[in-house]
Amino acid sequence: MASRVTFIGAGNMASAIIGGMIDNGHPATAITATSPSDAFLAPVHERYGIRTNTDNQAAVRDADIVVLAVKPQVMREVCEGLRDTLQRQRPLIISVAAGLTAESLQAWMGGGLPLVRCMPNTPSLVGAGAAGLYATAEVSDEQRAQATELLEAVGLVEWVEQEALLDAVTAVSGSGPAYFFLMFEAMEEAGVKLGLPAETARRLAIQTALGAARMAQQSELTPDRLKRNVMSPGGTTERAVEHMEQAGLRGIVADAMDACAARAREMAEELGQR
Numbered sequence: 001m002a003s004r005v006t007f008i009g010a011g012n013m014a015s016a017i018i019g020g021m022i023d024n025g026h027p028a029t030a031i032t033a034t035s036p037s038d039a040f041l042a043p044v045h046e047r048y049g050i051r052t053n054t055d056n057q058a059a060v061r062d063a064d065i066v067v068l069a070v071k072p073q074v075m076r077e078v079c080e081g082l083r084d085t086l087q088r089q090r091p092l093i094i095s096v097a098a099g100l101t102a103e104s105l106q107a108w109m110g111g112g113l114p115l116v117r118c119m120p121n122t123p124s125l126v127g128a129g130a131a132g133l134y135a136t137a138e139v140s141d142e143q144r145a146q147a148t149e150l151l152e153a154v155g156l157v158e159w160v161e162q163e164a165l166l167d168a169v170t171a172v173s174g175s176g177p178a179y180f181f182l183m184f185e186a187m188e189e190a191g192v193k194l195g196l197p198a199e200t201a202r203r204l205a206i207q208t209a210l211g212a213a214r215m216a217q218q219s220e221l222t223p224d225r226l227k228r229n230v231m232s233p234g235g236t237t238e239r240a241v242e243h244m245e246q247a248g249l250r251g252i253v254a255d256a257m258d259a260c261a262a263r264a265r266e267m268a269e270e271l272g273q274r
């Protein structure tokens, strides 16, 4: 029988994972999502056919897995509200919140619960997600396998053995989709300046990213080698890539990802248990 999975929060990230799970064959009737507002839940129910509930406690009562998918800022209130039910029920808990440490989450939920911290990303919606997972000591091998199965239904899963590495995962893949969307915007704008219709430039940029990603995934060659294969000596790509290198693109990416990971650590401090 499929695991009964309850999502606390039905926003961008929860919807992305739910959509991917359903496309992958998880029965909609075994999935519940909660939100404080019925008006918000109605379209989620309509779209995915899942169960919805405005009462978090009622929604976790029969769950095998509880996915905490609210904003970090409301997580404490949500965890404290679920504390008694979770302590009785002891489901596998998966938090997708950026920053918030297992120590804080455990403290808010009363401690000692099987908790996986996960950093997923929104391409889960199309089955192309990438998630980093970290398990606390309370998580059994079977529960690790359950978490892997749930997240693998919507994409790639990588376990990390040190919790702090989740901040690095956030900087690479959690926030990563936004970097590529920004690149699409920039390429579209530049394509328009070069005379292309916006829609044409956008479609070409997106398809090019898809092709490059598929090639990099399927090829034995490194990204550097693949890049050099596009760069004919004295040709057009060489000129463009030289420009990007000279303008400091690598440094910009490194600084941006440092800022991202630092923000995750900052959020852990701002919102942490004390």
Ligand SMILES: NC(=O)C1=CN([C@@H]2O[C@H](COP(=O)(O)OP(=O)(O)OC[C@H]3O[C@@H](n4cnc5c(N)ncnc54)[C@H](OP(=O)(O)O)[C@@H]3O)[C@@H](O)[C@H]2O)C=CC1
Binding pocket: 008, 009, 010, 011, 012, 013, 014, 034, 035, 036, 037, 040, 056, 069, 070, 071, 072, 074, 078, 096, 097, 098, 119, 120, 121, 122, 174, 175
């Ligand atoms: N978006 C992303 O790309 C990623 C997000 N994350 C993490 O996922 C989590 C959610 O982010 P995201 O989906 O973007 O945020 P959203 O704001 O889209 O979703 C949060 C959801 O939680 C609901 N909510 C608020 N309070 C409660 C409550 N007390 N009980 C139940 N539900 C509640 C909100 O309802 P309402 O709108 O009515 O308040 C909303 O449906 C965050 O912790 C974030 O760090 C992780 C990886 C990637």
Ligand SMILES: O=C(O)[C@@H]1CCC=N1
Binding pocket: 098, 170, 174, 175
């Ligand atoms: O921006 C954020 O805080 C969340 C976490 C990773 C992606 N979105």
